[in-house]
Amino acid sequence: MSVLVIAEHNNLNLKIFTLNAIFAASQIDTNIHVLVAGNKSENVAKEVAAVPLVKKVLHSESTNYENYLAENITPLIVKLAENYTHIIASANTFGKNFMPRVAALLDISQVSDIIKISSPDTFLRPIYAGNAFATVKSNDKKKCITIRPTSFDSAPTSGGSAQIEKINSVNIPNISKFIKREETKSERPELGTARVVISGGRGMQSGDNFKLINAIADKLNAAVGASRAAVDAGYISNDHQVGQTGKVVVPDLYIAVGISGAIQHLAGMKESKIIVAINKDGEAPIFSIADYGLEADLFKALPEFLAELNKLNTIQN
C-alpha cells in the first residue's frame, strides 16, 4: 500500500491541516508521499520534506497551480493516482473542492469527512450533522478520502529529510480562472486550531457588539466564532461560521454567547473539551450540552466576564 496526501498551502507555507492528513495517512501505511502543486512553492516542498512521516515529496510547479483551481490540479492527481492505493486530503474547503473530481474520474466512491480509520478500507464518519456515526467499508480498489482534520493528531514537523522529486505539470482544461481572494486578516489564532474559541450568535444583535466578544478573545488568546444566524445577519464574515455547513472546531474551551444551540451549530463544536453557554433563555438547547451554563443577559455578563479575567494574574497562552 502507499498513500498520496495532497498538500494545502499558499505557495509560501504549508497549511497546517495537511499535517493532520499526513498523520491520518500514517494510520494506513508508512509509505506516504505528499504532492505539493503550486507556483514558486519551493519553500512548501521543503517544509513537507522535513515532516518525518513523509517518505517522498512530489513537487510540481506551474502558474496553473498557483490558485489551486480544482479543474487544474485534478488532472495531475489523476495521473499520479496509479501509484497509490489511497489519496487523502483534509475535509475543508480545499479538499472538498477537488477530491470528488479526482474520485469521479477514477470511478471511485469518495469517503468524505472521516473521523477514524479502523482499517485501510473501513472508516468512521459522522452523518446527519453528527447525530449519527456510520462505520463504512469502501469496496473500491483505490480509496479517495477526506479526513476531518480536528479528529486526527498533527504530524510532527521537523527532523525528516524526505526526497523532493520534481514532477512535470499536466495540461489543464482552461475552463476556469481565478479572480481574487478576500482573506480576513486577523492577529488572533485560527478558528480551526485555537485552544479557546468564543462565538457569538444572533443574540449579539449587531456586528458592533462583537467588540464585547473580541475583548475577551484578546484576553484569552482565543479565536472568534459565530453561528450561521450571526453571519447571515452580517455581524461577522463567513469564515467565522461554526457548524454543519461551517467549520468544525474542537478547542479545550468553547464559549457560546447568545447562541441557542441548533443541531447544525452543535455539529461544529460539540466535541469541544469544555463548553460554556451564556444565554438569557434558561431553556435554550445549548445548555443541555454545556459543562457550565450561565443564564444571563450577555450585555451584562460579557463585561463582567472580562473584568473577572482581568483579575486573574495568569499569563494566557
Added chain:
Amino acid sequence: MKILVAVKRVIDYNVQIRVKEDGTGVHTDNVKMSNNPPDDNAVEEAVKLKESGKAKEVIAITVGEEKAQDTVRKALAVGADRGIHVKADNYIEPLGVAKILKKVIEKEKPDIVFMGKQAIDDDCNQTGQMLSSLLGWAQGTFASKIEVKDKSIQVTREVDEGLETIEINLPAIVTCDLRLNEPRYASLPNIMKAKKKPIEQLIAKDLGVDISNRIQQLKVEEPPKRKGGVKVATVAELVSKLKNEAKVI
C-alpha cells in the same frame, strides 16, 4: 439559456434524528421529509435567472424513490417549468447520482446546473464536483454570489479563509451555499398550478450507467453523548470553575 436544478429529498433539518437500535440506519418512518435546504437556494437562483430574462427554461430533477417526486413538485411550485424524476428504489451514492445526472444532461443540454453544496443527510459534499468532473465542465462550489455573463459565470465562493472569486466557462456546475439567496415560499395558487406541470419519469437502472454502490454501511450508531453540566449563578463562579475545576483558563 437552459438550467437544470438537482433537488434531493432528505429528513427535514428540524427533525431530531433517531438511530435504529439494530444499527442499520436512522428512523425514517413517519418522519417529516423536505427538500435538502441548499437545494432550495439552487432552485431560487435558477428561477431568478428566468425572471430576469437570462434563462428560458428551468428543469428540476431528482433521483430517488417514488416519494422523491415531492421535491420536484416543490420546485415546480416556486417557478421551475418541468420536472424529471429518476426513479431508484434504493439509496444511490453521489457517484451514481452524478452518472445519472450526466446521462440526463447529455440529452437536455443545459447551460448551467445548480445543486446544493451538501446534502444534510449523508453530508457528502461530492455530487456537484463529481458531475462536473465527469462532464469535463467547470465548477463553482460553495457559491454565495453569482453573476451570469454570456459565456461564463463569476462565482463568489465561501472558503475557509474568507471569500474567493473565480470565473468559470459555461456550461458549468454551481453548488449553492445557503447564503446565495433567500428562497421564496410557494403560494397556494402556484402549488395548484404546479400540479399540472409535467414530470417525466425515468428508471435509474434502465439508463445504462453503472450505479452500483461501492461503500458498504456496516453500522450506524449514536454518537457518544455529552453529560449535561451544571448551571452557574454568577460570572465570578463561572470564571472560578473554569480556572480551578476545568483548568482551561
